[in-house]
Amino acid sequence: MAFINLQNVTYKYPLTKTPVLQNINLQVNEGEFIAVVGPNGAGKSTLCYTLAGFVPHFFKGEISGSVEVAGRESSKSTLDEWVRNVGLAFQNPFNQISGAKYTVFEEIAFGLENNGVPREEIKPRVEEALSLTDISDLADRSPYSLSGGQQQRVALTSILVMRPKLLVLDEPTSQMDPIGTREVFGVVRKMAEGGMTVVMVEHKMEWIAQFADRVIALQDGKILLEGKPNELLTSDLLSENGFGISRYTSTAREAKKQGLWKSEKLPVTLDEAAEGFKP
Amino acid sequence: MKIEIRDLRFTYPTGLEALQGVSLVVEPGEQVAIVGQNGAGKTTLVRHFNGLLQAAAGSVLIGEWDPKKYSVAKLASRVGYVFQNPDEQLFSKDVGTEVKFGPRNLGYAKEKIDELVQRALSLTELSDKTETNPYDLSPTWRKMVALASVIAMDTPIVIFDEPTTGQDALNVARIAHVIAELRREGKTVITITHDIDFCAENFERVIAMSKGRILLDGPAREILGQEHILAQTYVDPPQLTRLGKKLGLKETVRNQVEFLEIYKNHRNK
Numbered sequence: 001m002a003f004i005n006l007q008n009v010t011y012k013y014p015l016t017k018t019p020v021l022q023n024i025n026l027q028v029n030e031g032e033f034i035a036v037v038g039p040n041g042a043g044k045s046t047l048c049y050t051l052a053g054f055v056p057h058f059f060k061g062e063i064s065g066s067v068e069v070a071g072r073e074s075s076k077s078t079l080d081e082w083v084r085n086v087g088l089a090f091q092n093p094f095n096q097i098s099g100a101k102y103t104v105f106e107e108i109a110f111g112l113e114n115n116g117v118p119r120e121e122i123k124p125r126v127e128e129a130l131s132l133t134d135i136s137d138l139a140d141r142s143p144y145s146l147s148g149g150q151q152q153r154v155a156l157t158s159i160l161v162m163r164p165k166l167l168v169l170d171e172p173t174s175q176m177d178p179i180g181t182r183e184v185f186g187v188v189r190k191m192a193e194g195g196m197t198v199v200m201v202e203h204k205m206e207w208i209a210q211f212a213d214r215v216i217a218l219q220d221g222k223i224l225l226e227g228k229p230n231e232l233l234t235s236d237l238l239s240e241n242g243f244g245i246s247r248y249t250s251t252a253r254e255a256k257k258q259g260l261w262k263s264e265k266l267p268v269t270l271d272e273a274a275e276g277f278k279p
Numbered sequence: 280m281k282i283e284i285r286d287l288r289f290t291y292p293t294g295l296e297a298l299q300g301v302s303l304v305v306e307p308g309e310q311v312a313i314v315g316q317n318g319a320g321k322t323t324l325v326r327h328f329n330g331l332l333q334a335a336a337g338s339v340l341i342g343e344w345d346p347k348k349y350s351v352a353k354l355a356s357r358v359g360y361v362f363q364n365p366d367e368q369l370f371s372k373d374v375g376t377e378v379k380f381g382p383r384n385l386g387y388a389k390e391k392i393d394e395l396v397q398r399a400l401s402l403t404e405l406s407d408k409t410e411t412n413p414y415d416l417s418p419t420w421r422k423m424v425a426l427a428s429v430i431a432m433d434t435p436i437v438i439f440d441e442p443t444t445g446q447d448a449l450n451v452a453r454i455a456h457v458i459a460e461l462r463r464e465g466k467t468v469i470t471i472t473h474d475i476d477f478c479a480e481n482f483e484r485v486i487a488m489s490k491g492r493i494l495l496d497g498p499a500r501e502i503l504g505q506e507h508i509l510a511q512t513y514v515d516p517p518q519l520t521r522l523g524k525k526l527g528l529k530e531t532v533r534n535q536v537e538f539l540e541i542y543k544n545h546r547n548k
Contacts, residue, residue: 039447040419042476091418091445094364145293148441149317149473174445175363177316177473179513203447206518244448247476247518251535260543270518274525279545 001071002027003197004051004166008065009045013054014191020046022221024065028199028214030165033192035208035229036201038218039242045091048170048216051199053079053223069226070165084115091171091201093155097143104129104146108158115162129161130186148175150207156184160191167191167259169200185211205233205246209268217243234266280307280357280435280467282328286337287396289323297323299491300337307435310458312478312499315445315488316513321471322363324488325438328469329358341436356385359434363441363471365418365425374400374416374424375409381432399431402457419450419477426457437461443477455481479517479533487512504531 009024020043028034038044049055056063057079070085082206090096098223101107105126110123130136135153138146143154152175159167169188173181185207192198192213202208208215209229217225217232219241225232232238234249255261255277267273289298305311312319326332327339330346334518339346340481341357362368371377378399382392400406403423408416413424422442426455429437432470439458450503451474458481461468472478478485478499485502487495489512495502503509503520515521523532528545 040445040450041417092364092366094366141293141295143293145295147318147322148444153317171445175317175441175473177314177349177513178475178515179510180317181473184513203445242447242449244451247535248522251519251522252537255539255542258539258543260539260546270521270525273522277522277526277542 003030003032003070005068006050006065007041007068009050009063009067010065011050011061011063013046013059015063016061020221024221024223026216026223026226028197030197031195033189033194033198033211033213034200035212036218037201037203037205037208037215037233037238037243038176038224041080041220042202042218043221045170048088048168048199048201050074051166051168052086053077053082054088057082060101079132085164086166086168087159087162088168089156089159089170089172091174093148093151093175096155096158097151102142103140104135104143104154105145107144107154108161111162117269125161129157132160133157134183149177149180151182152176153180163196164188165197167196167198167200169202171201171203173202173204179234182207184217195256206248206269208232209246230265230268230272233268252276253277280342281305281340282436282467282469283340284324284327284337287324287327287335287339289320289332290335297491298327301488301491301493302338303496305467305469305484308462308467309484310462310468310482311470311484311486312482313471313488314473314475314478314509314512314514315470315494320491321488321510322440323491324490325360325440325469325471328354328436328438329360329524330354331360348412348432352384355381355434357434357436359429359432359437361425361429361437361439361442365413365421366547368425368428369413369421371413372542373412374405374427375408377413378405378409378427378431381428385432387433395431395433399427402430402460403427403455404453419446420448422450423453426454430457430461433449434466436467436469439468441471441473443472443474451477465543474522475503475514476517476519479520487514500501500531 006026007025010019011021012019035045098110108126109122133153155170173184215229215232239245243266246268252261252266263276284303287298287301290296330351352513378396382395403426425479442454485499520530528541
């Protein structure tokens with residue numbers, strides 16, 4: 001049975017007229033790394049909130065259909081039970097930082113403390129998580145004294161340390177430098193190899209193509225396309241609908257019109273582009 | 280309006296030396312992108328331009344003004360600053376009031392305020408949203424409100440701190456259009472960005488910072504090809520620059536038009 005199973009999920013926030021998610025059906029296997037792409041307003045963050053239980057438990061509103069993660073049904077679980085399986089890193093790390101802790105180390109320990117993890121277990125787990133995301137040198141800094149990208153790493157680390165079965169990431173690299181971005185994709189890939197299921201909202205197609213197993217393209221609250229990264233990310237449908245595409249794809253598409261690109265398949269990554277453009 | 284920075288140093292109260300001697304000159308009307316790893320000091324640097332931070336050592340000149348001798352409110356007439364996170368700067372009950380706040384505070388005449396507000400709203404495609412509360416808008420549109428509220432102040436210098444963060448392709452194009460329009464009007468634009476492709480497509484001059492210092496500063500074409508130096512500050516060259524390198528093209532390519540042009544010549548050889 002699928003690890004995530006969404007059946008006909010439709011959701012409307014309180015006070016809004018149209019549903020943000022419309023009839024979403026999605027099955028994800030354990031250990032799969034799914035990337036979610038789509039224009040602003042497509043429902044990507046709402047999908048994250050739904051998987052993380054914030055919808056409907058925190059935001060209220062009207063939900064229909066069923067949301068199942070690890071064999072449990074969201075509407076029949078409490079948020080407290082739900083967060084033991086699922087971790088969400090927010091789009092804006094500033095909204096996630098507790099404000100109750102003086103140092104990055106304490107901030108990352110916060111979730112474990114709340115879950116009643118014994119003290120002697122907390123320290124090594126925090127240290128391990130800090131080194132995983134390469135922020136051990138920030139351990140004694142105040143979370144609020146960090147740059148945007150550093151805060152984002154702290155937000156991610158404070159979820160990874162919980163070792164959730166399902167890791168939900170809402171644009172986790174949006175404020176990160178390019179090489180930092182690639183490293184985060186690498187860490188997330190490693191988590192998935194270790195059996196963690198990952199759903200990650202991202203705009204950076206080049207890295208999605210190299211690291212994710214499957215891509216879901218959302219638009220207007222519906223799944224427009226779903227498939228393997230290199231097939232889906234070069235689809236004409238994406239560029240026609242205002243999705244971001246990699247420069248390799250758009251340049252090869254233009255080159256094809258001018259007879260400079262011969263292959264049927266368009267590239268998403270540097271290697272694919274270099275291969276196709278090789279004289 | 281010229282910006283002149285000489286050997287600027289700044290240390291946070293925590294002891295972190297965020298700027299360790301930065302010197303640079305930005306000529307009036309220049310469009311500059313600042314790139315570099317997280318924590319390199321990019322935001323710390325630009326916050327000296329409008330007095331949010333004050334130099335511990337070294338000097339800053341905005342035009343002939345030393346920011347230390349002017350209030351932040353006064354400096355706001357010269358330097359507009361769009362924060363990385365729009366939620367840190369928006370506070371009005373509707374978009375119209377928000378965008379009007381800046382120019383009104385600068386004491387412009389009513390007609391000029393109306394004209395500036397209309398122009399800023401139309402440039403950011405917000406004209407139909409003037410009555411909406413900014414917090415009822417999506418983060419994308421809130422970003423545009425933040426842009427509009429700063430553009431409306433009509434300052435000779437405009438700073439954008441990571442304008443494309445979390446924005447989709449359509450909105451990145453809108454932001455690029457706003458920057459192009461400011462260039463046409465002769466404004467100085469300084470943009471901090473991690474989006475190196477956006478940087479390559481919209482800026483002529485690039486500054487790469489690392490660990491509180493300037494690592495590289497020059498024309499985009501020269502800077503963006505320096506893969507090994509950029510890597511020191513966690514920056515990859517733009518996608519098409521990397522592709523050009525990998526294919527052995529002689530010149531550094533920055534965008535699609537340049538790539539196809541140079542590739543064609545290369546292939547025909």
